[in-house]
Amino acid sequence: MSVEYKYKETCLADPKVIAELLISLDPYIKKLKDILNAGKYEDPECSINLPFDPRWANDVTTVADNFDLRKIKHLVLVGIGGSNLGTQAIYEALKTDLTPEILFADTVSEKTINGIISKLSQLNSKEEFVLDLVCKSGSTVETNENFSLLINFLSRKFGKINNRVVITTGFDSSFWNEAKNKDYFVLEIPKLVGGRYSVFSPVGLFPLLALGFDIKKLLSGAKGAFDNLDTITTSAVISVAHYQKGIGIHNNFFFNPSLEFLGKWQRQLTAESLGKTGKGILPIVSIGSMDLHSMVQLYLGGPKNIYTDFMYSEEFGERLPKVMEAIYKGTVGAYKDAGVPFSEFALSKIDEFLLGYYMQFRMVETVFQAKLLGVNAFDQPNVEDYKQITREILGK
Amino acid sequence: MSVEYKYKETCLADPKVIAELLISLDPYIKKLKDILNAGKYEDPECSINLPFDPRWANDVTTVADNFDLRKIKHLVLVGIGGSNLGTQAIYEALKTDLTPEILFADTVSEKTINGIISKLSQLNSKEEFVLDLVCKSGSTVETNENFSLLINFLSRKFGKINNRVVITTGFDSSFWNEAKNKDYFVLEIPKLVGGRYSVFSPVGLFPLLALGFDIKKLLSGAKGAFDNLDTITTSAVISVAHYQKGIGIHNNFFFNPSLEFLGKWQRQLTAESLGKTGKGILPIVSIGSMDLHSMVQLYLGGPKNIYTDFMYSEEFGERLPKVMEAIYKGTVGAYKDAGVPFSEFALSKIDEFLLGYYMQFRMVETVFQAKLLGVNAFDQPNVEDYKQITREILGK
Secondary structure (H helix, E strand, O other), rough: OOEEEEEEOOOOOOHHHHHHHHHHHHHHHHHHHHHHHHHHOHHHHHHHHHOOOOHHHHHHHHHOOOOHHHHEEEEEOOOOOOOOOOOHHHHHOOOOOOEEEEEEEEEOOOHHHHHHHHHHHHHOOOHHHHEEEEEEEOOOHHHHHHHHHHHHHHHHHHOOOOOHEEEEOOOOEEEHHHHHHOOEEEEEEOOOHHHHHHHOOOHHHHHHHHHHOHHHHHHHHHHHHHHHHHHHHHHHHHHHHHHHHOOEEEEEEOOOHHHHHHHHHHHHHHHHHHHHHHHEEEEEEEEOOHHOOHHHHHHOOOOOOOOEEEEEEEEOOOOOHHHHHHHHHHHHHHHHHHHOEEEEEEEEEOOHHHHHHHHHHHHHHHHHHHHHHHHOOOOOEEEEEEHHHHHHHHHO | OOOEEEEEEEOOOOHHHHHHHHOOOHHHHHHHHHHHHHHOOOHHHHHHHHHHHHHHHHHHHHHHHOHHHHOOOOOEEOOOOHHHHHHHHHHHHOOOOOOEEEEEEOOOOOOHHHHHHHHHHHOOOOHHHEEEEEEOOOOOOOHHHHHHHHHHHHHHHOOOOOHHHEEEEEEOOOOHHHHHHHHEEEEEEEEOOOOHHHHOOHHHHHHHHHOOOOOHHHHHHHHHHHHHHHHHHHHHHHHHHHHOEEEEEEEEEEEHHHHHHHHHHHHHHHHHHEEEEEEEEEEEEEEEHHHOOOOOOHHHOOOEEEEEEEEOOOOOOOHHHHHHHHHHHHHHHHHHHHHHOEEEEOOOOOOOOHHHHHHHHHHHHHHEEEEEEHHOOOOOOOHHHHHHHHHHHOOO
């Protein structure tokens, strides 16, 4: 068991409401199973097929075979939002002293880009980096700016670098065509797989493989999540039942500091999938034990509009973790005493399998939450609003 | 002007409510001015005196004079919550390639402590580190555990290290007495200055001085905030007026990625000061432009229960920042079109002066918010709840 879930005595949802919501999901669960059986990419839900489809691991392995991965010191990931959050979550959770460093070119910041260029300046040969651009649409302003700056810099320093560039993008996007023209490596993101559901496509698989992580184990974990579909539906139902009672803030409280970026990935997943037509659950992320000294006064003493998922590792037990375990139990005890609603997710060993399992669990859960709220889990209609004005200002 | 504030056309508060709330604060403003004039540490509000009192800069300078600051490679800060968040906010905002690295021993994590020990192992002499323990009460579990581990390791490696240890604590705490016994340097935190209001005491001043930051400029900025008391009260009133309308989530949206930790500092300030007796504003932090690709769909399309403060730097203008400026304007335009309430804070050059100004602005604002909400800004009664159970488990 990768994720063990407890909620019964500590949630505020009515068992009758839970039962009704669960039953209402049955037809949709059947639909998801049909999509899984067909294995195609023709429905908005198609991202659930990614871990079962050998194509993606094959694609990224074929590209990675062109590199001597042992020589890579820096992987430069140019991409923002769904293009980098999943990779970053896994990288931050699992990196060791031996993992090549990812340089994230996400937003447009002189400080960030100068930092990246300064590190790349110190490399001795182009074998020591891979430039990995991730952008499905081809039209993300930040990604275009950063890519153009980095290509210029790297070409000036190393000469011809087309065999160090991997473009992961939608078929026929502007980047797809540029990759073909310039002879960059190219990896496809299926048209209907949106950024926040794309970590098991080449979006996440290529950089994770290049960093030395075990993508087969990651995909096994993701497949494993489907063995626990009952828990996924229950967790979705619990959050929506609380939302219906006015408890519309969802606190993802991780008791492993290295999982903070997993929280950031989850934040996008929840916010973009559910926040529309006036509805939506606000995801927040807390980290133990730091946020006991920052946020917990409010969580215990403030307005009762927050539902908390505690994620804690079963790896408690060594000298320091023993203290953390006591702190965790103290926290859960105080929540119980205060009548603040919560669930507990016991996470097994934090490795590629667990992360694949957890991320797939949350993606499927989110799709169920959207169905229960009556919103489209796969679009982000209001994001276009600021982009339009930005484009006008930039004269594009 | 360090912080310029705009809200009139984009907030949802009724001008009559604003006027009434402002008037209700008058007696309290008078009280704060009396406390400033007296310059003593006898009221819970006394932290406002710190920047005006030469004692604290003198104290930390006297201790720092015992170190050759140019030789320091690592400052190890052992402390959690209010003991490190202010220092971390300033460090992350201002650090350059030349700044000594802070190693933060905050929570109890094998991974974190092993990382710190691995870096300290590479030092050649004890001149290259300072161990800075910050803990007012002397009884924080994490701080006690981490300090004891680090003292053991450092003593084994370097022998007698008492002249490399600085203890910042309350008079007569257990750490105070340990410092006297072991001949560590000791710096006092005034009894009534709580962690989240302590950045201008030795809590923040000593590590910031040791890292090479200009603490005089920081304190000048903090003093400068009082020249803008009208804006501080207005900003407090605007947030409370929205809270009274059910808009109880406050989004601190920074358009400078290096200010994310300033947001984490602010998160503690708001949550611990206001979240009690069932009341409280939930502070969340967003970072531009990353969170446009993560959270903005929810902010624009989801439930209308969030008030946003946009903090953006006037340093826009170079090549990349020009793009950021366009994105910022696009975001603000989309918020306007959607009728989502917000304010704008234009921040001048991000340096010690601005950070001192901004942090003092927010601390005084928080005290006003608490007064308007009718809660005690200076206690954290519910934090004791989990600590009690933790202590029982640890048998202490």
